Amino acid sequence: MSRSAGDLVLEAQGLDRSFGGIHAVDDVSLEVPEGSLHAIIGPNGSGKTTLFNLITGHTRPTSGRVRFAGEDITGMPYSKVARKGLAKSYQITTVFPLLTVFENVRIAAQAAGHAYVFWRPADGIRAVTRRTEEVLERIGLAADRDVVASNLSHGDQRRLDLAIALATSPRLLLLDEPTAGMSPPETAATVELVQELNRDVTILMIEHKMDVILTIADRITVLHQGRKLFEGTPDEVRDHPEVKEVYLTGSR
Numbered sequence: 001m002s003r004s005a006g007d008l009v010l011e012a013q014g015l016d017r018s019f020g021g022i023h024a025v026d027d028v029s030l031e032v033p034e035g036s037l038h039a040i041i042g043p044n045g046s047g048k049t050t051l052f053n054l055i056t057g058h059t060r061p062t063s064g065r066v067r068f069a070g071e072d073i074t075g076m077p078y079s080k081v082a083r084k085g086l087a088k089s090y091q092i093t094t095v096f097p098l099l100t101v102f103e104n105v106r107i108a109a110q111a112a113g114h115a116y117v118f119w120r121p122a123d124g125i126r127a128v129t130r131r132t133e134e135v136l137e138r139i140g141l142a143a144d145r146d147v148v149a150s151n152l153s154h155g156d157q158r159r160l161d162l163a164i165a166l167a168t169s170p171r172l173l174l175l176d177e178p179t180a181g182m183s184p185p186e187t188a189a190t191v192e193l194v195q196e197l198n199r200d201v202t203i204l205m206i207e208h209k210m211d212v213i214l215t216i217a218d219r220i221t222v223l224h225q226g227r228k229l230f231e232g233t234p235d236e237v238r239d240h241p242e243v244k245e246v247y248l249t250g251s252r
């Protein structure tokens, strides 16, 4: 299938999810075109994480549909969605702390099927090693390949988590606050890295730092109390009176 900018990688329609009496996500629709960097912002408790979980299959929507690369994936478990090319990088959750950087990334590359040349296993192993080295180079962790993951700085552990996601050669990468807990230099390096990755992977990200979002996003969805308050370009979001009010006063 040929792909071009403008094709929708992700389409969410009318997503809804309640937990008891809390309407965490309320009729949210989203369209993410191939190649774009789309950001989700909103105050604490506005439904960002729940929306991500509805997309990845970690949480079932009460109603609404999710399409990935044209296929309906609503309610499909993440293990299956991941094999279709949707990867997520969530706050170091996928790193094995006692394995080296290289081993961590190699496991992901292997799981993604890069070793699946069963009639010539040596080719498969070489392909996995090549993909692992390529990803480490790209993420800037090649010099740390033999370091045990738990000995990396917080910023480098986040980079490793990204490397693991990237090793699966995803078509869409979901990033949940990639700069959380990072120092200003680490944040700047991560912003650069995310922009670099976006050259060939579509990205959907949650981010709290407004300056980061306004710098790198093509389009921004603003959530407030589970609903879509506004969607637009960084300039439109920056100038939108209701968005300013929510961010400045925390309420509306």
Ligand SMILES: Nc1ncnc2c1ncn2[C@@H]1O[C@H](COP(=O)(O)OP(=O)(O)OP(=O)(O)O)[C@@H](O)[C@H]1O
Residues within 6 Å of the ligand: 019, 022, 023, 024, 042, 043, 044, 045, 046, 047, 048, 049, 050, 051
């Ligand atoms: N499993 C759950 N059970 C009950 N309530 C939940 C559950 N998950 C989320 N919520 C509630 O749904 C609402 C939205 O939460 P969510 O975590 O999606 O917001 P968020 O925008 O990601 O917040 P934050 O920025 O603080 O991470 C909140 O009121 C939260 O307490």
